[in-house]
Amino acid sequence: MVFAKLSGLKNGEITASDNIKDYLDFIKKKDNKINAFIAVNKNAAEDAKEVDKKLKSGKAGKLAGLAIAVKSNISVKGLPVTCASKALEDYKGTFDADVISKIRAEDGIIMGMVNMDEFACGISGETSYFGATQNPAAPGRVPGGSSSGSAAAVAADMCDLAIGSDTGGSIRNPASHCGIIGIKPSYGRVSRYGLVDMAMSLEGIGTLGRDVYGNALLMEVISGKSKFDAVTADNKVGKYTTELGKKKKLTIGMSEDFEKLCTDRRIYKAVESKAGKLAEVLGGKVRNVKMQHVDLAIQTYYPIVYVEFFSSTRKFDGRKYGRKIEDNCGEEVLRRILGGREISKAEYKGKYYRKALIARKIITKSFAEAFKGVDLIALPTTPMLPHRMGEVTDPRAAYAYDAFTVTANLAGICGGVFPAGKVEDAPVGLQLLAPCFCESNLLNAMHKLEQDL
Numbered sequence: 001m002v003f004a005k006l007s008g009l010k011n012g013e014i015t016a017s018d019n020i021k022d023y024l025d026f027i028k029k030k031d032n033k034i035n036a037f038i039a040v041n042k043n044a045a046e047d048a049k050e051v052d053k054k055l056k057s058g059k060a061g062k063l064a065g066l067a068i069a070v071k072s073n074i075s076v077k078g079l080p081v082t083c084a085s086k087a088l089e090d091y092k093g094t095f096d097a098d099v100i101s102k103i104r105a106e107d108g109i110i111m112g113m114v115n116m117d118e119f120a121c122g123i124s125g126e127t128s129y130f131g132a133t134q135n136p137a138a139p140g141r142v143p144g145g146s147s148s149g150s151a152a153a154v155a156a157d158m159c160d161l162a163i164g165s166d167t168g169g170s171i172r173n174p175a176s177h178c179g180i181i182g183i184k185p186s187y188g189r190v191s192r193y194g195l196v197d198m199a200m201s202l203e204g205i206g207t208l209g210r211d212v213y214g215n216a217l218l219m220e221v222i223s224g225k226s227k228f229d230a231v232t233a234d235n236k237v238g239k240y241t242t243e244l245g246k247k248k249k250l251t252i253g254m255s256e257d258f259e260k261l262c263t264d265r266r267i268y269k270a271v272e273s274k275a276g277k278l279a280e281v282l283g284g285k286v287r288n289v290k291m292q293h294v295d296l297a298i299q300t301y302y303p304i305v306y307v308e309f310f311s312s313t314r315k316f317d318g319r320k321y322g323r324k325i326e327d328n329c330g331e332e333v334l335r336r337i338l339g340g341r342e343i344s345k346a347e348y349k350g351k352y353y354r355k356a357l358i359a360r361k362i363i364t365k366s367f368a369e370a371f372k373g374v375d376l377i378a379l380p381t382t383p384m385l386p387h388r389m390g391e392v393t394d395p396r397a398a399y400a401y402d403a404f405t406v407t408a409n410l411a412g413i414c415g416g417v418f419p420a421g422k423v424e425d426a427p428v429g430l431q432l433l434a435p436c437f438c439e440s441n442l443l444n445a446m447h448k449l450e451q452d453l
């Protein structure tokens with residue numbers, strides 16, 4: 001776990017070089033089966049040597065010596081930023097994204113670029129041009145997506161922490177399916193500078209890890225105002241790690257309106273029982289909250305994604321970046337480009353996109369109302385278990401996985417996933433949602449759950 005690892009590194013019990021070497025060995029041993037990494041950072045061992053010097057002189061940063069895997073849609077100078085697409089197969093990052101600069105400034109070591117659904121469009125990790133990622137926690141089943149490689153690399157112990165992006169659940173869904181912890185921050189909490197846009201009004205970069213402390217620490221490092229991203233927040237970013245364990249009265253809500261949408265009762269039961277446990281350790285009871293119109297979330301989310309994705313992919317015309325996207329992408333990416341082109345036509349003005357924006361406001365309001373009565377809302381992460389590889393081919397069936405996660409992106413609030421046990425042989429994650437910029441409440445609640453284990 002990250003806390004113990006960091007103290008080992010500080011005390012000199014292990015060196016950054018040892019840590020990186022261990023992970024390089026694990027990757028060599030395991031990754032031909034898991035397929036989490038698209039590219040391993042060849043300089044990782046060298047970078048570790050530099051960090052060791054700093055550790056010796058007592059000048060090392062907060063992440064000193066930790067191995068961090070990066071989703072392949074986040075720019076790292078000199079490493080392939082492929083978005084797991086043939087269109088960007090040979091494209092290398094020309095600069096470090098804000099989050100990468102911040103990680104490096106605190107002496108975190110970039111372990112490599114990990115697999116994902118192509119251009120972050122997906123729920124399973126199966127649509128990568130570089131092949132599907134396997135689920136280390138439930139062999140034969142999908143790891144979830146789109147941050148499939150981030151979650152699998154963490155779950156298979158091939159790095160300390162990972163960063164991913166979440167536009168409609170891409171951190172939370174794979175965290176749930178792989179049995180780990182993932183945090184999707186509030187919109188504007190973490191700079192998107194250097195992230196290849198999927199749908200810019202919905203997405204954000206967040207963290208995945210095996211423990212709450214690790215997630216909290218990485219969140220502390222990557223969040224904050226950036227001069228390169230105008231929507232980042234100016235309000236003081238909490239020191240999440242020092243907040244952990246502080247006595248706080250937090251109230252938990254659950255909603256029948258979400259329950260109705262859960263197609264697998266066993267998942268709801270597992271999540272309900274974990275939420276009950278959380279309320280108990282917090283010294284309260286689970287309250288019922290009304291969540292109107294959340295049944296419209298998928299229909300609201302997808303038109304917005306299609307239009308924004310279409311717009312953001314116009315730069316991939318084969319001139320500046322890689323190959324022309326339409327001629328080199330998979331089915332799902334093409335569906336969104338063509339769909340986005342269609343519904344953003346002038347003659348459909350107001351019909352789809354505008355309507356979706358109105359529904360988005362209604363859902364946002366519904367959360368604001370609910371949060372007047374509770375601090376956190378507990379719900380499942382996905383309404384179904386991770387399917388077996390290749391089992392889901394209908395896009396509507398795939399989109400249905402997003403029913404519980406897209407709500408947070410529509411409302412711009414923060415959310416996280418904590419393991420809630422297993423159903424059949426597959427991990428199930430409890431999803432907790434908190435109001436915008438209340439990440440510390442989220443992390444605190446998860447910390448309580450972790451202590452209770």
Ligand code: GLN
Pocket residue numbers: 120121122123145146165166167168169170171198305402
């Ligand atoms: N599954 C959702 C989609 O395909 C979410 C993806 C994401 O968060 N990047 O749009």
